[in-house]
Amino acid sequence: MKRYVSRRVGYCLLSLFLLSVTIFFFVRVTGDPATLLVEPGASEADIAAMHHQFGLDKPLWVQYGLFIASLAHGDLGKSFYYRTPVMELYLSRLPNSLYLAAVAMTFSLIIGIPSGVLASVRVGRFWDRAGKMFTLLGLSLPPFWVGLVLILVFSVYLGWLPSSGAGTPLHLIMPAFALGWYFAAAHMRLTRSSMLEVLGSEYVKLARLKGLPQVLVIAKHAFKNALIPVLTLAGINLVIMVNVATVVEVVFAWPGIGRLLYEGITFRDFPVVQGVVLMGGAMIVIVNLVVDILYAVIDPRIRLES
């Protein structure tokens, strides 16, 4: 078991290392931040001075070495644009993104699970189709567009909700819905197939034979068991959501890390881009690691096979 875990951790680190190298060199290919921070017409000397300030005049491998060295201290460098440490920027915005993702996930599950259950119980009939339609619709509409329509209807036309920014639960509703609807389909599908599997199991057959009413069978026995894989997927999707929420964050001016990354790319703010991508990657890798380990704990075959 220990070997399994340590192997997995090793792979994690390797992945992260590859990620850091990739992202490091990629950002530098995209362009020069100095030209963005001055108006066209600035002198060569000004631009050179900026390069020096950002440490961009050093040879590439030296820059990389410095980057990794400070990484070991948990220092992601300083943003070119904001001049504040990237870690600080990231940590101040991360809770906002997590918050948004959590509520969006809630919406997603509120939509997805009931429609999945209904669909599994009434296979092929109206509720199956209706549930599928609604969630698939969410999957077929670009989230940014949904967001804009929501703003139009609920902010401008009806005036019920604030259009942008963060601060109150009201600010959260529209972006969370726009984001959550997109993921609802995946959860619905999984709930449905998971429920179908459980409903066909011996355990449930026995409950039915015992004469329990259908509703009770579903609610008490099938549902709980079916939920496990759905929640696992939800957990993984949460992390993906945080990373994918960018366009929703831009539309709603939500102060999350997606927007931070987008601005970083626009301004060629290398440390921000490196930092956010690395942290995002780290989150995914860690979640995968945790899931792998949990599976190994639950299922001995997996850890024995390696």
Add this chain to the structure above:
Amino acid sequence: MNSAIKRRESHANRSGLTRRDVLTLSATGVLATATTLAPLRVLAAAPQGQLTWGIHVSLAPTWFDPAETPGLITPFMVLYALHDAMVKPMPGQPFAPSLAESVSASEDGLGYEFVLRKEATFHNGDPVTAEDVKFSFERYRGASHDVMKARVAAIETPDQLHVNFKLKTPWPDFLTFYGSATGAGWIVPKKYVEKVGDDGFKKAPIGAGPYRFVSFTPGVELVFEAFEGYWRKTPSVKRLVFKVIPEEATRLAALKHGEVDIAYSIRGELAEELQRTPGLTLKPVDSPATFWISFVDQWDPKSLWHDARVRKAAGLAIDRKSINQALTLGFSKLTGNPVVCNVFDFFWQPPEPAYDPAQARKLLAEAGHPNGFDGGEYYCDSSYSNLGEAVLNNLGEVGIQMKLRPVERAAFLKEWGEKKFKNIVMGGSGAFGNAATRLAAFIVKGGPYVYGSYPDIDDLFEKQAVELDHGKRDAILQKIQQLVQERTVAAPIWQLAFINGVGPRVGESGFGLIPTFAYTGPYEDITLKGS
């Protein structure tokens, strides 16, 4: 920022179920009252004595420090609130004495004497002294600092209230650079900066301006509070909040909904919508940003653009009036001068730019292209691709077929400077300065975006650089601009109007008070309605 983290933590501490229930309940409530309450508008409530701006760019802490102004106009949005300068552009005066009570230049043009205002103080109560002025100049490292440092021989501070700048050679543009184009003349407190360091200063800046710093959440929000000890007058609005809303449609929605009182940069259809909405006012401001098309291959004898008639034809093909009406509701200025803004010093007013597609086709035929030609690629900054598309359309109508290549801003600036573009580049610049600075960057040899130049123009330019007499200099620069126009080195498009929206709570918005300044200012003159 710590407060932002604390705020988030306290939200997260409440149990997730409770929040979920609240949300579910609100959602149900919303649905239940849908039909009956549809026409009800819930406007956001705003505290008395506060105005909120919806800003189109992300605020950077470097803008709190005048030592690092990058030559863009945007940082001045913050500088005018937080800091003050020896001389700065103010309503009616391009070099209004502010922290300085008076400025006088010596006869030989080698010295400038500033007398400080006795009553000027920083937000922490310390008086503004000559030491601070000298310190602020010496620590300046933003755009053009090398030019300034090279020209200034010494700074004398004979007493607390007198500062003398001694130049190495006469420099007629000194005040332009010191007072408006750079942040060198914006004064920061020496003792405080030395105590907290540059980084500490950016976290909690102190200046001598009408508003003091309260808080900043990077990329999100900036808050100011009135500084009652400001020498010029006590500001009328107690609190200023700047919210970052980069998405234009969302910004307008925020303005309509009452979440912001002033929204920057609303263009095209959204501007039309703004005009139509009762309670909202459209405020166009002239910006110093001129746009033009640059024929970067014209010096290559093999290129189609080498023939001046072809270039002239391109210029005649552009239907500026229609484009102006469509994109900026007619507020942009059609000056006919491609590169120099009309309020700049040494501006030359060309004859009104003509729109004559028939003449354009005739010229093309004369140049050997009776059926037009394939002009290749038309490069532009992708944030202005709507303008590019419109111009491209016009060119196509006279037979010049081109392909639009919008390039993302960062890449655009980089490749433009690296001389990677061909055929036509749609250029634009909003930098501060005067005719000379603009010509230097875009027309004259040695400029960062100059792909080629004409020797006679270059010679004239060198002459004016050392000419002390304003009148003579003016004549030379005017001649240069004339030559540019005659040869169609670049064809003008327009001088962009910056369109903004103002909500019902605002009295004096501050738009258009300071010439060439696209944003609201001076802040101490801004008022709420009814106050």
Add this chain to the structure above:
Amino acid sequence: MAVQTEVIALPPGSPSGVFSRLSFLRLKNFPLVPALILGFIALVAIFANFLAPHNPEIGSLTARFKPPFWQTGGTTKYLLGTDQLGRDVLSRLIFGARVSVVVGFTAVIFAGTVGTTLGIISGYLGGWVDQVIMRITDTWLALPALMFAIFLAAIVGPSMWNIVIILGLVYWTRYARVIRGEVLSLKEREFVRLAIVAGCSKWTIMYRHILPNVINSAIVIGTLMLGVVIITEATLSFLSVGVPPPQAAWGLMLSDGKQSLMVGRWWLSVLPGVCIMLMVLSANILGDWLRVKLDPQLRQL
């Protein structure tokens, strides 16, 4: 369920007939409407030049913002109205179909080819090859897809073909992981063992025995990815790093039309949105049906 398993484990060397797959189509529950919609869109894309009444990229400023013909102010000259530069919306939608179809299918096939190949190699060969490919996949997966795409678009510049490459590069990982998992279990099957014993080379086995059996999964993943790819293309255009103007692409039209949406000119935004929705929805429904028919074991998708 037992039936499907046998279909998958084909005897070694037998052609995995396209015809045996086509016979599924005669079964009940085939989503006819979505298939027809996709087919229609594909036809429109192919014959765009003949179908479009106007040039999609050139308009006249005097004919801006005309509404669809059934509204006041609309004309039958521009059936679905015009946009901010006076370009005919119908023509742009028609040519936009071409972009969506080309970008969608090409990106999916590109990603599918790369991903499936790497998945097969990784799963079958195992060992350090597997580890290397998996590490790269993990790393790639950790890069948020959208960000990676914005990135690349910023470097190489926006153009339709660049977008195809970008999307392909971003999404191949979705295939690789799943295919690899399949291959791992396929490796242990009888027919593979038989082939090894018969002396087939590794590459032969991978090509003739493994590949035909994972193609079903790849196709299913492909139909689901089609929707994702199109939505991503629309999002990239919204962020100004997608298909560049003045080309007609539905995503770009959505992005251009967002201002018009705020102003009441619904047709500029809603019509391309409906087109995207129809295409993606159809692809998703078809994909769901395929998944159930071809490989019920693919539950996680």
